Amino acid sequence: MSATRPLSVPDLPTQYAPAEVEAPLYERWVQRGYFTADVDSTRPRFAMVLPPPNVTGSLHIGHALGHTLMDVIVRRKRMQGFDTLWLPGMDHAGISTQTLVERHLAETEGKSRHDYTREEFVAKVWAWKEEYGGKILGQMRRLGDSVDWTRERFTMDEGLSVAVRTIFKKLYDDDLIYRAERIINWCPRCLTALSDIEVDHSDDDGELVSIRYGDGDESIVVATTRAETMLGDTAVAVHPDDERYRHLIGKQVRLPLTNRRIPVVADEQVDPTFGTGAVKVTPAHDPNDFEIGQRQHLPNVVMMNERGIITVPGPFEGLDRFEARSAVVAALREERRIVAEKRPYRHAVGHCSRCETVIEPRLSLQWFVRVASLAKAAGDAVRDGRTTIEPASLAPRYFEWVDNMHDWCISRQLWWGHQIPVWYSPDGDVVSLGPGEEPPPGWTQDPDVLDTWFSSALFPFSTLGWPDETADLKRFYPNDVLLTGYDILFFWVVRMMMFGLYAMDDVPFRTVVLTGLIRDQFGRKMSKSKGNTVDPLDWMDAYGTDALRFTMARGANPGTDVPVGEEWVAGSRNFCNKLWNATRFALLNGATVSGELPRDLAGADAWIVSRLQAVIVEADDLYERYEFAKAADLLYHFAWDEVCDWYVELAKISLAGPRADVTRRVLGEVFDALLRLLHPIVPFVTETLWTALTGGESVMLAPWPAADASRGDAAAEAEVAGIQAVVTELRRFRSDQGIKPSSRVPARLAGLSSGEAEIRALGRLDVPGTHFVATAVLTTAGGVTVEVDLSVDAAAQRARLTKELAAARQEREVNTAKLANEAFVAKAPAAVVGKHRGRLAAAEADIARIEAALSGLQ
RNA sequence: GGGCGCUUAGCUCAGCGGGAGAGCACUCGCCUUACAAGCGAGGGGUCACUGGUUCGAUCCCAGUAGCGCCCACCA
16 A cells, blocks of 8 residues: 555554554655754644663563653644654663673674773764664654654764763762762672662662670670671771770770771760670771771771672682672681671662672762752752652652662763763862863873763753754753652652753653553563563554554553453454454445534434534543553543444434435534544554544644534434433343344334434334234333333343343342431432432332232233 | 542442433343344342431431542651
8 A cells, every 4th residue: 555645444454553554654754854843833832752762672571661651741732733852862781781782792703802902992883873773763663752863862962972072060069969989889790880779779688797806805706797708897896875885995905817906986876775785897898987088097908809709818818709608707717706696687689780799888989969959959840840750659759869869879880872972181279161162281080980871861952962052952851741650769860850840950851651561461560580571563563553552542541550361462453453344334435524513413413423422522631641541442442332333323324314414414524533632642543544534644744633612412412322322232132132232122112202213223123013013011220111022031131121120129128228318318419319219119110010020020 | 647539230340319321241042134342132239337417318418437649858
């Protein structure tokens, strides 16, 4: 089929084939520039931030969720007439990319990065990025992301690098960036510093050993989970008020296994109720101990290297930290220094979030962002509503974080990334230089690179041209919406808030929409070890992109995790197919979309148009409030239960009659609107169907549906509800009686004010012949009686009626009791009391009707 | 140790002061001329437990028991 010609009816087979339409449609959208923002547009703008995926990444199910929901937002805004910008980009992902390329070099060339100069290695990473990176961009196309490809950016490209250097210098000049020797989180495998949030804590089994330091009267017992670090101990600390140890304060005790003597110091930080109330102090290898060491002016003894290998001369030298732990405990036991052991001992242990290696607190010289004022501003912006967090229930997490933030360690001992724009003179002078500024001859640049999140934090404005006052920056900053998983609230959202407010003096976005995480069909977290991960591309291949997208949207209640299973995607595929065939029906029957919709609608036509107005209002509201699951569910049920199951069936009757033209116009109206309402979620199938139905260029260019309140028609809704009640009753009767759908039952109808033709058609009733004998009478709750001529299975009918009678009696009892309660009648709202009176009356009428029918069966 | 949340049909989840809902699964019957990726009918729940507030509680409050998530430098 041609990508440029609207489909004609014979082109529509009975099954939707997504594979045939998706790729050509996407290319057509891109080529025609539908996704491209127009900086000169006079329309209002809508800008949304895309969380830039890792350049090394590939589309996983979490992306599928986030990208689907973002695309839903932006496609609707576009149809609403906004000039939209959804700017795509990728993140250079420092550690993971470098690790990947190092592994690649090891496998293909058997070399490590240290076999190359830094420049050579970085060149290889760039080459790798060009060749293998960015696979995810193609996958975003597959998913249908309506991003503005003309503005695609990369966090390491020239413009963004300028932004990084500019803000670094500004922060440095404002004394918000500093260099200091601190205990930082060090990964002995990645060989780099990490920030606090790149460390995952888990409760691991370890050991707690109590060791006697010193000898005789001047001895003291300390407890530790890290016996090996005693080699770097420079004190024992006790609480100043602890009577047990007062006599030892200021004295020296001998450190076992060494010839060193270390002081006993008093420090408020020690908890006298924990363990023995005495703690060994290793300032170079523990953050708490470092603080004690600073206060007590203790020396720092470094006892292991960057790979976690013991460097203290002696029997333990060369052992790795875990081997050393056992060896040290064994040696202490030999000397009868171990006075207690607890094993296993569960305690929190930090792991590298990338490689799971146990983190080593390490004393080293690193760069930090002084976050206090920045975090305060980020918190205030949410507190005073300049930025809102959706759902609001997740805001406390944000505040908890910004209100308790530690300074951010931003230097990484890697080669791939933005090299820290600071130069040192041979004499040790330091200067930070902005873009274009050259260091004096002989000065050398700091070898470290910046944390990847440093550049990601600039994404909402660096991508728009900052620090230049570009037209894009003026038009699209601040962005309107950021949508992302709650798992990166701290990594990224908080930091964008801090830097956006700092650099632009305005929030980076007005609304943060937080989504949950994908889980499997049993609600379990997806993980490779559980083997329950899924590849969204497999599901797109099997069921189509729209099926995947609809599944994502339908599961996405605000802030809650989203369980998905293959059966659910299949169900969504079925829904797309239902839309396909229903629209196909409309086309086969000459549905029209041009011309004013007639005012004098009647019956089913008036009903469905009335319902459509209500659905438009409700769907629009749900979309606006990011209630994706409820919007999807509403449209699913309107389309399937009302349009397909009832309206299409009723329209078949009208299409054979004198008002066929009106019905053709209503069919066109309903499907036109329905497809537009669904387009943000399922863009491909709706585009295919809408262009076929309307002959229009693209549903993307069609206006977002607006409800017309004057089309509301309560009378028509009541009329159709009456028809539905009788038809359902008839179908139940037929089912109970085992009457095949293909056989028509002669019947006489009475008590109807309208809708006889519809009831006859949907109930598959024949007009009575000359020999008609009423063998059974059905009287519906609405007072309609249907006499049929066929041999009735009285037992089946009695069973049915008996059951209905029981239900009606129960209903009568409940309402009788309620109305007999004087307090209820006196205090409940009149409307509620009236409602129960009505229910009681209806129950009594039902009982009378059913009892009569039962006696008629005898 | 702090903070937040959850417990509703077999599974996954909506609902959150006045008649228990959806999808999937299940049972029965159907190729009824848009669709078998479908159509029609049906079965299935003391809404975790115990108290309280209320004329009325799945919904509000308190407690209990499970479960989950986030944060945290207690050796």
